[in-house]
Amino acid sequence: MNSKSKTRRLSLLTMLLAMSILLHMMEPSLPIPIPGVKLGLANILGLITFFMFSYKEMFNVNLMRVLIASLLRGIIFGTGFWLSLAGVLLSTLMVVVLRKTTRLSIIGLSVASATFHCLGQILVICFLNGTWLMVYWLPIMWLSAVPTGIITGTLAHQVLRRIMKGGYSV
Amino acid sequence: MNRSDKIFIGIVLIAALVLYGTMQWFVTSSTGADTVAVVSYRDKEVLRIDMSQNKNYTVQGTLGEVFIEVKDKAIRVEKETSPYHLCSIQGWVKYANVPIVCLPNHIVIIIENATEDPDGEDTQVK
Structure with a gap:
């Protein structure tokens, strides 16, 4: 890799990270009629990074996003931060595993990401509260993860279709 | 897809x-016939509520007072100070083990069976 493409790669990744931080920060202010449900818009950028680069870059972008966004919001090392971190770690890991082992397209991967994000969060809530009964929320979160996952997956697909000139393998 | x-x-x-x-x-x-609601603040029990009486209670949370209402053997958080008000949106709960959690206030309300721990057992005479 020569220095020009290295710079190009670095700036692309930085821009993807910046956009994902922006979406992460502005997401709570979006009005969603159902309490506790969010679209997970920042995940679009994670998926785009995964398909443009590889799993390593997706891990970096997602982790840095949670760290920097929490730092900017002033909630770092608070409850919300650990929930985000657990969700993002588990979902990113499962996206990589499912991409390697199954033939899920970007939409399926997005739904999987949302599902495992919820699972990771619930596990941490159970651990923090010392009761496994918070699992009660999991079915509700999973039911909402399917439509939101499809929405973010479709958005990521549409973006990738336009920016990857030679097309990308779904 | x-x-x-x-x-x-x-x-x-x-x-x-x-x-x-x-x-x-x-x-x-x-869920048994007689229930009590246990209110904890930072994992410490602060209030034990008899669910058969319709009454209002107030406990101190991290961000302010949490107002709890009991009516017809069901319990809810009526009013509280938090960013999203998730626990008051949750509404009425009447079954055991379904927690009402107000994370910003560190308040957890959970219904338990009143007859779960029978005291009479060690005084049983045959």
């Missing part, structure tokens, strides 16, 4: 429904 996507989505939906059914069955079958 391809075939494996649809299969995966189906699995997630079925898993959600099965889990919901199991939890629902568990909470309804584990």
Whole structure:
């Protein structure tokens, strides 16, 4: 890799990270009629990074996003931060595993990401509260993860279709 | 969306429904006739509420006072100070083991069976 493409790669990744931080920060202010449900818009950028680069870059972008966004919001090392971190770690890991082992397209991967994000969060809530009964929320979160996952997956697909000139393998 | 996507989505939906059914069955079958609600602040019990009396209670949370209402053997958080008001939106709860959690206030309300711990056992005479 020569220095020009290295710079190009670095700036692309930085821009993807910046956009994902922006979406992460502005997401709570979006009005969603159902309490506790969010679209997970920042995940679009994670998926785009995964398909443009590889799993390593997706891990970096997602982790840095949670760290920097929490730092900017002033909630770092608070409850919300650990929930985000657990969700993002588990979902990113499962996206990589499912991409390697199954033939899920970007939409399926997005739904999987949302599902495992919820699972990771619930596990941490159970651990923090010392009761496994918070699992009660999991079915509700999973039911909402399917439509939101499809929405973010479709958005990521549409973006990738336009920016990857030679097309990308779904 | 391809075939494996649809299969995966189906699995997630079925898993959600099965889990919901199991939890629902568990909470309804584990609720007795007489219940008490236990209110904890930072994992320490601060209030024990008799669920058979309609009454209002107030406990001190991290961000301010949390107003609790009991009516017809059901309990809810009526009013509290928090960013999203998730625990007051949750509404009435009447089954044991379904927690009302107000994370910003560090308040957890959980209904327990009043007859769960029978005192008479060690004084039983045959």
